[in-house]
Amino acid sequence: EAGVAQSPRYKIIEKRQSVAFWCNPISGHATLYWYQQILGQGPKLLIQFQNNGVVDDSQLPKDRFSAERLKGVDSTLKIQPAKLEDSAVYLCASSLDLGRINEQFFGPGTRLTVL
């Protein structure tokens, strides 16, 4: 079974530029998560989708971050404009359905460096 796919794996941009990350969850998984992992910290949830609807985006900086999951499968996370403090690894995870009984499976992440 294929795992969670993310691209690109690495991205370097200058501050005030825009960037987008892509995630393809495990086939059949209804729930998708984006986490931000800053160096030296644990991952922090940015946004959670159930199919193409948002369940939780309370930690998403909505002035610069946006995310969508239009057809309930793939998802994109965008930052516009980027700031230095956005340098982090962005992890995508998916689970079969809502409910904490369902394990979250993580992708390899996209490492963003903002100069």
Added chain:
Amino acid sequence: AQSVTQLGSHVSVSEGALVLLRCNYSSSVPPYLFWYVQYPNQGLQLLLKYTSAATLVKGINGFEAEFKKSETSFHLTKPSAHMSDAAEYFCAVQAGTDKLIFGTGTRLQVFP
């Protein structure tokens, strides 16, 4: 509010020695607790999880953890460290919702 505290950002052990990584949690409702491992340039992999069944949980790669409600702890142990265990380990809590709340991680180094 839920949170986890991992004591010790770095732990070093010799190959064959006991591994002990500490995690304390705070939760107002019965929690689910997790340990994840992260190898360089890879995503998180689930080692084990506690979901209110047996308090001693066995995971992959010989790791286990014990849920102690009286101490609000969920420490991770392995009797004998292997070089391949070198990685970063994260404790996490889920309480009431799907959201995983992670600790700051412990980097394990294993010396020959």
